[in-house]
Amino acid sequence: MxxxxxxxxxxxxxxxxxxxxxxxxxxxxxxxxxxxxxxxxxxxxxxxxxxxxxxxxxxxxxxxxxxVVPTCPHRREGCGGCGWMHFDTDAQIAAKVGIVSESLRRVGRFDADEVERVVAVGGAVDPYGYRTTIRLVGMPGGGVGFREERSDEVVPIDHCQVAHENLSQVLRSVSVAPGVELTLRTSAATNGVTARWTRPEDRKRRNEKRRSNAPAGESVSGLPADVHIGDRAFLVEQVDGVNLQVSAPSFFQAGPAGAELLVDAVRRAAPELADADHAVDAYGGVGLFAATVMRSARRVTLIESARSSCFDAKENLKHRAGQGDKSVEIVRSDMGDWKPGDDIDPIDVVVADPARPGLAKPGVAAVMRMDAPVVVLVSCDPVSLARDARLLVDEGYRMESVEVFDLFPQTPHVECVTRFVRN
Missing domain, CATH: 2.40.50.140 (Nucleic acid-binding proteins)
Known part of the structure; x- marks a missing residue:
């Protein structure tokens, strides 16, 4: 039909x-x-x-x-970056709580009464100016834009309402060759800016190492002189009173305000971290949780697969070097491949912050090998959260709380912090 x-x-x-x-x-x-x-x-x-x-x-x-009528003219012209800008911002968080609850019921097969008991509304960042990282696409004539929703067409832009003002300033001067994808990141703490990009031919060579620091004249021009360029560029952001090095290729939250909310939520979800003997920061990235909520743990193990993030984590956790040989260990590994050694100290708390696909079966198997009494799962997709929650509960954990956050206003993206306790 x-x-x-x-x-x-x-x-x-x-x-x-x-x-x-x-x-x-x-x-x-x-x-x-x-x-x-x-x-x-x-x-x-x-x-x-x-x-x-x-x-x-x-x-x-x-x-x-x-x-509501989208306030951004680029959204009205078809920009796909803010798919919920027609949705009143006060109503967006309630809708996201509903989506999470529905996913837990339908995908996770949790009882409606249990879902109502554990799911709670968390905080939200300011609906404008919150993003400190954006990805642009070059257009004929050197202009830049964002792709349309569900399309490869590019909508030209000269500013972005959800981006930090530092990035909008760069947009007014930069020129980018057609098809080149430019990623800009700024620090709200220092106002530093990094830039890296990939050309269409680079993206086609999926089995080769991608280069993102080609000479500016070939792909990108007009960047301010103080912008740091390439994979080795980094900036320093501040979260929870801690300075964090973030390299251009490394993952970081959409902005420091969102990172602050997550750190606070993880601290509340796992009060055991305050006096933990051994905590694991799984999918640890640059060490956001290891350097903040785990700072008082006697020992921290950070597991991360990305080279640049591990490099940053070593810098961000170097203050622990004087606390003994076993104070901190940074392991570069896929989570599903990591196994604690026979001589490893018992693990008290695991904080896992996987990418959008979630833990899935390999990640859950790795968590089970750690045998921690408390697991805190930071999820950025309600469906993967529901699936992971069901897997963990089937393995003997109890889901005690789910806090829902709006770290991406004007979009349907939702973040959750979930506490699990071993039965």
Whole structure:
């Protein structure tokens, strides 16, 4: 069956991924981009499947009271960076809590009463100016832009409302060759800026090492003189009163305000860290949690697979060097491959902050090998959280609390901090 004519549907609720869910007359589910709960909308089907369809709003017939006009002209022109900018910011966090709860019920198969008991609303960052890292695409003539939603087309921009002002200043001067992807990062603490980029030909060589520090004249020009360029460039950000080195290729949160919220949430989720003998920072990155909430632990093991992040973590944890040979160990390894040695001290708390796919079975197996009585999981995807929570509970842990944060306002992205205790 192929749906050609526009359809009229009524959206029911927001779902993981950022679309609204509706139902067709034939009983199938429709995932509608651009709709809000309760709205009657006319949609155009872009993907017609046997059990569901994916569609896009073409006209809002009955708008929700939570619908607003996007303040950003680039979003109104099709920029895909802020897919929820038509959604009132006060309503976004409630929708994200609903998405997390629904994922735990449907994907994690947790009882509705249990979900209601454990899920709580956390904090949110300021809805504008919060991002300290952005990725741009070069356009003909040297301009830059962001890609359209679900498209390779690029929308030209000259500023970004959710980006830190330091980055918007760079946007006004930089020139980027067509197809080149430029990543800019700034420090809210020092105002330093780093830049690295990849060219289309680099991205095609997936089996070769990608170069991101080609001569500026070839790909990027107009960067201010004080911008640090390439993979070896780094800046210093401050979180929880701690200075953290962050290299250009290393992962870091969208901004220090979000990192502060996560550090505070992990501290509350694992008060045992205050006097832990041994804590593990799994998927530890540059050492955000190891350097902050784990600073009083007698021993810290950080596990991370990325070379640049391990390099940063060594710098960020070097203050522990005088506390004994076993005070800190930084292990470069995929989480699923790491096994604690026979002589390792018993682990009291594991804090795991995996990428969007979550722990999955290899990560959960690694956590089980650690045999820690407390596990804190930092998740950036509600579906992977629900799946990981079910795996951990099936292995003998109890889910005690889930705190939901909005660290990416104007987008459907959601962050959660979940506490598990071994039965």
């Amino acid at each position: 192929s749906l050609i004519e526009p359809l009229t549907v009524r959206a029911e609720r927001m779902v993981a991924g950022g679309d609204a869910m509706a139902r067709l007359e034939d009983g199938r589910v429709a995932f509608v981009t651009g709709a809000l709960p309760g709205e009657e909308v006319e949609v155009e089907v872009r993907n017609d499947r046997k059990d569901f369809v994916k569609a896009t709003v073409t006209e809002v017939l009955e708008p929700s009271p939570d619908r």
